[in-house]
Amino acid sequence: MNIALFSDTYPPEINGVATSTFNLRKVLHDHGHNVVVVTTNPFSKKVTYDGETIRIPGAELKHLYGYRAAGVFNQEAYDMLVKFHPDICHVQTDAGIGIFGNIVASRLRSARVYTYHTMYEDYTYYATKGHFERFARNVVRYYVRAKSDSVTELIAPSEKIKDYLRAIGVDSYINVIPTGIEFSKFSPKMVDANDVASLKASFGISAKDFVVLSLGRVAKEKSIDVCLRGYADFLKNGPKVPTKMLIVGGGPALEDLKALAASLGIGDHVVFSGAVKPDQIQRYYALGDCFVSASITETQGLTFMEAMAAGLIVLARYDDNLQGTIADGKTGYFFYDEEDFKEKLSNVITLPIAVKKQIQANAYQAIDVYSMEHFYENIIEVYQRANKKNW
Incomplete structure (x- = not known):
């Protein structure tokens, strides 16, 4: 099968959609399919194609993690895709590249698969700065309904997303397919x-x-400030054991979090690594x-x-979306607020070795x-069904 994946973000950018698209390309390629990824180009002002990835230049969004915004159509990239002639156009995002994917699917009469990855209502403040927030959310909902009902097959990566789509009025059949992860690395x-040892020393x-690790995009919606405040309470009132909090990642909230750590008086206990390359992430989990x-x-x-695959004990703020992965006290722990964070972190640090090993074993089983x-088996079923609908 010839499959084109369209995403406005892709490694070396670090985020869930980039990782999901990269893993999808890999597993499809490993199973013998012809796959091309269409994405933005942070390296050049020209369209490039290395046989696997078509990169389209665009404007840098300095206020939004430095992502690139490509135009909605590029003739040079389109000509490449005409030669490739995809059976499936799988759109992962909704900006320029995502729109381009819809255009390509329409013109080439390819089956159109769409994964709704991102809860855009959680990000409207980047555009509105708090003004007309209700209007912006209504616009998002209208767009998502229209887009979801126009594709051949619709995918949600979790039950949480499926429930949201149903709540805003999406009537199409929704395939729930969690992203696959290459746990071995x-x-x-x-x-x-x-x-x-060397990286820790650096x-x-x-x-x-004892290293308390936060890893990912450093942005307001990630609520890292909650962890910092909870950690400050732990340092003041928890067990007196040597600890450090290591925050790995870059993003628009980085300087604010550094200032918060200083104002809480815990600057000497908190380390900010800054952004790291995607192929180095496993080294940081090991810390x-x-x-x-x-x-x-x-x-x-x-x-x-x-993190669970890396053998770390996970301490997460409770969210319905995590219930299938984290069983409190069995595969990890939930906390509910800053006070609870302090208590749960104290418990985690003082876990008996046997209990820790059992939680790790349970976690490995839960993420299988x-x-x-499993990801491939689920996704190829959707592609085959989309192809049949498109005949």
Whole structure:
């Protein structure tokens, strides 16, 4: 099958949609399909094609993580896709590249598959700055309904997204397909102890420090400030053990969080690594003992599963979307507010070794359903059905 994937974000950018698209391309290619990814070009002002990825230049969005905004149509890229002639156009995003994907599917009469990855209502403040928020959310809902009802097959990466789509009036059949993850690369068996020691030393983290890890995009909607405040309370009132909080990632909230850490008086306990390359992420998971997140805007929570695969105990703010992955006290722990964060972190740090090993074993078992093979089996069924509908 010839499959074109359209995404406005792709590695080296680090986010859930980029990771999902990269993993999808890999698993399809590994199963013998012809796959081309169409995305933005952060490296050149020209259209480039390396046999796997068509990159289209666009304007840099400095206020939005430095992402690129490509135009909705590019003739040079279109001519390449005419030669490729996709059976499936799978659109992952909704900006310029996503719109281009819809145009290509329409012109070439390819089956159109759409994955609704992002809860856009959680991000309208980037455009509105708090003004006309209700209007902006209504516009988003109208757009999502129209887009979802116009495609051959619709995919949601989680039940949370499916419930949202139903709540706003989407009537199309919704396939729930979680993104597959290549867990093997995060396995503790792949860790180089000398590399971990060296990387810790570069951040001023000692071998005795219990490392509380936050990893991902550093932005307002990730609520990292909740973890910082909870950690400050832990340092003041929790068990007196040596700890460091390591915040890995870049984004628009980075400077605000540094200022918050300083104002809380915990600057010497918090390390900000800045952005890291996607192929280096597993090294940073290996630095942690516990993975923490207060985000409740995740559509699936790939970083939670990556952390579990890396053998970290996960401490996450409760969200319905995580119930299928995190069983409180069995595969990880939930917290509800900053006070609860302090209590749960204290519990995690003092876990007996046997209990920790059991939680890790339970976590490995829980994430098996998100394997790449399960992902492929689910996605290819949707593609085959879309092709039949498109005959």
